[in-house]
Structure formats: structure tokens, C-alpha cells
Amino acid sequence: MSEIRVLQVGLGPIGQMVTRYLLDRGGFEVVAAVDADMSLIGLDLGDLADVGPLGVEVSGTVPAALNGVEADVAIVSTTSSLSRLEKQLPPLLAHKLPIVSTCEELVYPWSSQPEVARRIDAAARQAGAPILGVGVNPGFLMDLLPVALSGVCQRVDQITVERVQDAQFRRLPFQQKIGAGLTPAQFDAKVREGTLRHVGLTESMHMIAAAFGWKLVETEEQIEPVITEREVRTADLTVAPGQAVGVTQRGYGYRLGDDADTPAIALIFRAAVGEPESYECIVLQGVPPIEMRIPGGVNGDVATCAVVVNAARALAASGADHVQPGLRTMLDIAPIRFSE
Amino acid sequence: MSEIRVLQVGLGPIGQMVTRYLLDRGGFEVVAAVDADMSLIGLDLGDLADVGPLGVEVSGTVPAALNGVEADVAIVSTTSSLSRLEKQLPPLLAHKLPIVSTCEELVYPWSSQPEVARRIDAAARQAGAPILGVGVNPGFLMDLLPVALSGVCQRVDQITVERVQDAQFRRLPFQQKIGAGLTPAQFDAKVREGTLRHVGLTESMHMIAAAFGWKLVETEEQIEPVITEREVRTADLTVAPGQAVGVTQRGYGYRLGDDADTPAIALIFRAAVGEPESYECIVLQGVPPIEMRIPGGVNGDVATCAVVVNAARALAASGADHVQPGLRTMLDIAPIRFSE
Numbered sequence: 001m002s003e004i005r006v007l008q009v010g011l012g013p014i015g016q017m018v019t020r021y022l023l024d025r026g027g028f029e030v031v032a033a034v035d036a037d038m039s040l041i042g043l044d045l046g047d048l049a050d051v052g053p054l055g056v057e058v059s060g061t062v063p064a065a066l067n068g069v070e071a072d073v074a075i076v077s078t079t080s081s082l083s084r085l086e087k088q089l090p091p092l093l094a095h096k097l098p099i100v101s102t103c104e105e106l107v108y109p110w111s112s113q114p115e116v117a118r119r120i121d122a123a124a125r126q127a128g129a130p131i132l133g134v135g136v137n138p139g140f141l142m143d144l145l146p147v148a149l150s151g152v153c154q155r156v157d158q159i160t161v162e163r164v165q166d167a168q169f170r171r172l173p174f175q176q177k178i179g180a181g182l183t184p185a186q187f188d189a190k191v192r193e194g195t196l197r198h199v200g201l202t203e204s205m206h207m208i209a210a211a212f213g214w215k216l217v218e219t220e221e222q223i224e225p226v227i228t229e230r231e232v233r234t235a236d237l238t239v240a241p242g243q244a245v246g247v248t249q250r251g252y253g254y255r256l257g258d259d260a261d262t263p264a265i266a267l268i269f270r271a272a273v274g275e276p277e278s279y280e281c282i283v284l285q286g287v288p289p290i291e292m293r294i295p296g297g298v299n300g301d302v303a304t305c306a307v308v309v310n311a312a313r314a315l316a317a318s319g320a321d322h323v324q325p326g327l328r329t330m331l332d333i334a335p336i337r338f339s340e
Numbered sequence: 341m342s343e344i345r346v347l348q349v350g351l352g353p354i355g356q357m358v359t360r361y362l363l364d365r366g367g368f369e370v371v372a373a374v375d376a377d378m379s380l381i382g383l384d385l386g387d388l389a390d391v392g393p394l395g396v397e398v399s400g401t402v403p404a405a406l407n408g409v410e411a412d413v414a415i416v417s418t419t420s421s422l423s424r425l426e427k428q429l430p431p432l433l434a435h436k437l438p439i440v441s442t443c444e445e446l447v448y449p450w451s452s453q454p455e456v457a458r459r460i461d462a463a464a465r466q467a468g469a470p471i472l473g474v475g476v477n478p479g480f481l482m483d484l485l486p487v488a489l490s491g492v493c494q495r496v497d498q499i500t501v502e503r504v505q506d507a508q509f510r511r512l513p514f515q516q517k518i519g520a521g522l523t524p525a526q527f528d529a530k531v532r533e534g535t536l537r538h539v540g541l542t543e544s545m546h547m548i549a550a551a552f553g554w555k556l557v558e559t560e561e562q563i564e565p566v567i568t569e570r571e572v573r574t575a576d577l578t579v580a581p582g583q584a585v586g587v588t589q590r591g592y593g594y595r596l597g598d599d600a601d602t603p604a605i606a607l608i609f610r611a612a613v614g615e616p617e618s619y620e621c622i623v624l625q626g627v628p629p630i631e632m633r634i635p636g637g638v639n640g641d642v643a644t645c646a647v648v649v650n651a652a653r654a655l656a657a658s659g660a661d662h663v664q665p666g667l668r669t670m671l672d673i674a675p676i677r678f679s680e
Contacts, residue, residue: 021494136492145488150650151646151647151677152480152638152646152650153646154365154649154678155678287642288642291635293632294632306493306494310493331675331677332674333674334672334673335487337552338491338493338495338551338626339551340554
């Protein structure tokens with residue numbers, strides 16, 4: 001098979017990781033790159049991603065990037081916000097490009113933002129191209145994987161998913177994103193201003209509920225700091241006792257009749273520097289009951305690159321089993337997988 | 341939604357379990373039932389399945405069963421053999437019925453029996469109906485689930501799947517099927533005559549290889565008894581020391597360059613009465629490495645009914661996301677899931 005030609009839109013930390021992985025993996029060629037940041041325009045993508053020149057110049061717009069260049073698929077890593085993403089789509093759809101995006105709110109927007117979802121779906125259908133939101137969380141570990149496990153369940157009554165991560169060896173921006181090193185007051189301030197928040201638990205709950213045919217009457221998210229009692233050091237950071245080493249975020253989804261103590265869906269995400277054990281855990285209470293564990297957990301950065309690129313390969317494929325045009329979710333396409 | 345009308349073909353232990361589950365679950369109605377066993381013809385399906393009369397008489401043929409009756413989907417649990425199944429398909433396809441079958445060799449027949457697979461695919465496409473092989477093993481725990489997990493892998497180098505079951509509380513026919521109570525000589529004789537063999541490891545290996553784009557140059561299966569050193573008792577069975585309590589079956593798939601000690605795919609299935617621990621374990625060696633465990637394992641009988649009926653619901657669905665006609669596998673359809 002010839003190489004899959006990729007347009008990358010959004011060249012922040014995730015975009016650059018994807019660039020490096022695409023180069024390392026082979027089978028793909030980044031043919032064009034776009035970022036809205038004026039200071040990046042004109043740079044060589046490879047220099048930006050720290051892999052040496054690739055001969056691809058960063059453009060400020062999609063039309064400029066695709067001037068005389070053909071791509072098979074677009075990888076968009078620009079924003080967590082669905083409404084912001086929507087504004088970026090027209091030039092991509094004008095080129096009829098299948099789109100894979102790390103936009104967390106795109107992973108399952110049908111319940112929380114149905115009008116935007118319908119508009120994106122209509123535009124993508126009209127362009128004849130599929131658009132898919134992908135990610136590790138939301139998008140895989142806390143939603144798709146438990147749904148896939150339920151394939152062997154006669155009944156699911158309640159679902160609890162835990163994702164617990166030691167952030168010791170993650171990127172500094174990730175450690176800062178989860179609040180490591182902040183005082184409790186600083187942490188609260190960041191939560192209030194909306195800059196310290198993992199986006200996606202609500203999307204995951206809606207994806208699970210849609211899959212199971214459950215109607216949620218209420219969803220809520222809680223967020224609180226993980227406070228350390230001892231000093232914690234990483235390569236880039238020292239956290240004093242009494243400060244935050246990370247965040248615990250909980251999402252609860254209630255069905256009619258659930259009381260506050262028994263949400264049908266409970267998602268617990270904790271990421272903290274020095275967390276004693278990383279793991280993924282899915283518990284489906286039902287028939288049969290299923291408890292799945294991944295000791296050590298799944299590295300989010302590595303896995304994000306993987307699922308983005310594995311999905312891009314699937315969406316770039318043509319032929320009988322090509323992904324249908326429109327807004328797709330992981331619930332309605334064949335399982336995204338590694339393939340050589 | 342109105343009830344899904346089911347034709348059941350094959351009313352052995354699995355068929356009867358499915359009948360009971362469909363009744364218990366609701367949302368489905370068994371409208372017709374077929375078995376080739378002359379002694380069953382004319383019996384009430386509900387009496388046969390031990391749930392009291394259902395008003396559905398067992399017929400000897402599909403045309404007789406569907407005379408004046410309409411069904412939305414057929415559930416076929418007649419055989420493990422693809423070639424035998426093929427002979428049973430024409431009257432079902434003549435009714436354009438989507439078909440879900442527990443036939444182990446149907447789960448992934450493209451590599452081991454490509455000609456039969458192509459014929460079935462062509463016939464199903466011509467009829468405009470999908471046909472899907474489903475099961476827990478093969479079909480889910482040792483093939484689809486590891487493939488789905490690989491969605492977050494940048495690379496998979498080797499895969500090992502273990503399914504270990506204490507058969508203490510399974511059906512007596514299952515305990516007998518795995519050789520519990522046999523002397524080593526009796527066990528070997530049954531292996532030689534082909535009656536003691538879990539069917540499906542090879543299919544699972546081919547499904548995994550196809551998903552990952554791996555070319556296997558050789559596959560092999562090994563089978564040996566699990567011999568007990570102490571007496572083991574179950575409700576129905578007493579096994580003396582030195583006799584078999586069950587079976588260990590191993591499947592190895594080699595890629596070019598693998599030596600005998602390092603198969604790219606290793607599947608280990610052990611089912612024995614009194615096995616100390618039941619569990620599922622999937623290890624993907626790669627980037628990131630993933631080790632998934634389901635302590636306690638997944639009950640095969642319960643899960644088989646579940647996946648059959650969850651798949652039947654998916655195949656009976658019409659509309660935009662209906663399953664495409666032809667021979668389908670779990671690799672090329674949206675994840676089968678529990679849904680209320």
C-alpha cells in the first residue's frame with residue numbers, strides 16, 4: 001500500500017508527538033501542516049517537532065497548506081471545544097478530507113451538544129467525509145472499552161470505571177495541567193477559571209449511556225486536588241507538603257430512580273505525581289459481572305498518538321469497508337486497531 | 341421498539357440456553373424453531389427448553405418453520421463445522437434473514453477455509469443479508485478483545501492470551517466435553533477420534549493476524565489432559581487421582597523469522613474441574629505494553645447467550661447503521677454491546 005498522506009492541523013504538544021510518531025512508524029507521510037499561531041508559520045514541521053527538517057512548512061490556513069498538495073486524511077489537534085472545532089471544519093470539508101480529531105468534546109457530542117453535533121454531521125455528510133473524535137480518555141479507556149466488554153453481558157446494572165495514574169514520568173505540561181505544585185487556593189482558583197479540568201468525563205458517560213440504551217436524568221462532575229503530606233520531587237518539579245500533586249475528578253450519571261449514592265455510571269479519574277499505583281479498572285455489575293484490570297495503566301501520551309494514527313489509517317481506507325460519511329463515534333465504526 | 345422476531349435453528353444445549361435467555365430478557369420473541377433431530381419435531385420449544393409451553397412447535401426444516409411466520413433474524417446453533425453450516429444456509433438466505441451463528445469456524449474463516457468463506461460471502465451478499473459468527477471463545481475473549489485493546493498501541497510485537505477456567509460449576513456436558521473423569525488413555529483416544537477438542541484457537545489466531553496485518557507462516561495446536569493428583573468431586577462427577585480433570589489447549593502462530601520458542605501469537609486455553617483460579621489474561625508486548633486481566637474470568641455459558649443475543653439485536657437493526665450484507669466478522673462491524 002502506498003503511504004497515507006496526512007494533513008496535520010494543530011501543532012501543540014499533541015500535534016508534535018503525532019508528527020514524531022508518524023515519522024517513526026512509517027506508512028504515513030505528513031504532506032502539510034497548519035497552525036493558527038503566527039509565530040510558527042513558515043517553520044519547518046520537523047524542526048518544530050524536534051526531528052530535523054521534513055521539508056514541510058507550517059502554514060497559517062488549510063487552503064495555504066493544501067495549495068498544490070493532496071492529502072488522504074486530516075489529523076486535527078487544536079482544541080477541546082466542539083464549538084471552536086466546528087469553526088475550523090469548513091476548509092477541511094471543502095477538500096472532502098476524512099477528519100480525525102483529538103477534540104474531547106467530539107468523542108460523543110450527541111447528548112451534551114446535540115445541535116452542534118447535528119450541524120457537523122450534516123456538513124460532513126454533504127462533503128462525503130467521515131469525522132471522528134478519538135482519544136484515550138475520553139474515547140477509549142473509560143467509555144469504549146467498557147462498552148466493548150459489555151458485548152458478553154446479558155445485563156449491565158451499574159458501571160464503575162477508574163483510571164488512576166502516577167504522573168511522575170509524564171510531560172511537565174501534563175503535570176502542570178493536573179495542578180501539581182499548586183497550593184489548594186491556587187488549585188481552586190484554576191478550577192474556578194476553568195483552566196484545570198480534564199475534559200471528557202461527561203462525554204464518556206453519555207457515550208456509555210447511549211450504548212446501553214440508558215436515559216440519564218442527571219450527570220455531574222466533581223473535581224478536587226490530591227494533596228500530598230510529604231515532599232514529592234520529579235525531574236522538573238518539587239511539590240511541598242500541603243500542596244497539590246494532582247487531581248481527582250469524578251463523573252456520576254444517574255438514571256431515573258437512582259439515589260445520590262448509587263449512580264448508574266461512576267467514572268473516577270485521578271492523576272497525581274507520586275501516586276503509588278497506576279491502573280485501569282472497569283467493573284460491570286451485571287450478568288455476568290466483569291471486573292477488568294490493567295495493572296500499570298496505559299500511558300496516555302503514547303496511547304493518544306497510537307489511537308489517533310490507528311484511526312487515521314481506518315478513515316483513510318477506501319473500499320467496501322470504508323467508514324461512512326458524517327459524524328461518527330467509536331460506537332458506530334469497526335474497532336480501531338493496531339495494524340502494520 | 342417492537343419485539344425482534346427470532347428464528348432459532350439448532351436446539352441443543354446452547355440453543356435451549358438462548359431460548360431461556362431470550363424469554364427472560366424480553367424485547368425478543370422466538371417465532372419459529374428448527375432442529376434436524378426427528379425426536380424433537382412437534383415438541384413445544386418452551387417445553388424442550390424447560391420453561392413451559394411457548395406455543396412454538398419445533399419444525400424439521402426452515403421452510404416448514406417459516407410457513408406463514410415472519411422473522412427478523414436467525415440464530416443458528418447447530419454445528420462447529422463451517423462446511424456443515426454452509427449446507428444449512430440456503431433456506432435461511434432465501435428468506436433474506438440476517439444470520440447469527442455460534443459456529444466456531446465461522447468466527448474467522450477467511451484464512452483457514454477461504455473458499456467456503458467466499459462462497460458464503462457471495463451467497464449472503466446476493467441475498468442482501470449479513471451473516472456473522474459469534475461466540476465467547478472464539479469470537480471475543482481471545483481474539484476480538486485483544487484486537488480492540490490494540491487500538492491504543494503504537495506497535496504490537498507479540499501477543500499472549502490465556503483463558504483459564506475452573507469448570508467446577510459448569511454444565512455436566514461441558515465437564516465431559518473437556519475430558520473430566522477420563523483416564524489418560526481414554527483422553528488420548530478421544531483426542532485421536534476428534535471428539536475432545538475445543539474448536540477455535542486457529543480461527544482466533546487468524547483473526548488476530550488479519551487485524552494486525554500479520555502474515556502467519558505456520559499455526560499449530562497442542563492438546564493435553566490436566567491430570568489431577570487428588571480426588572476431585574463435583575455435583576455430578578467424581579474424578580480419581582491420575583485421571584483427567586480437564587484440558588489444556590495451546591495455539592501458536594508463527595510469523596516469518598519466529599523460532600519455535602517465540603510465536604508471535606500464543607493462545608492458552610485451560611478448562612478443568614477444580615482449577616484453582618479462573619481468569620482471562622491478555623498481554624500485548626509492544627508500545628505501550630498492555631496487560632489486561634479479568635480475575636474470576638467470564639462464565640462461558642452466560643456470556644455465549646449474551647453475545648449471541650446482543651449480536652442478533654445488532655443484525656436485526658435496520659437504518660443508517662445497519663450491518664452490511666455478506667460474511668461479516670467482529671473485526672468489521674461496530675462493537676457488539678449490551679443494550680436495554
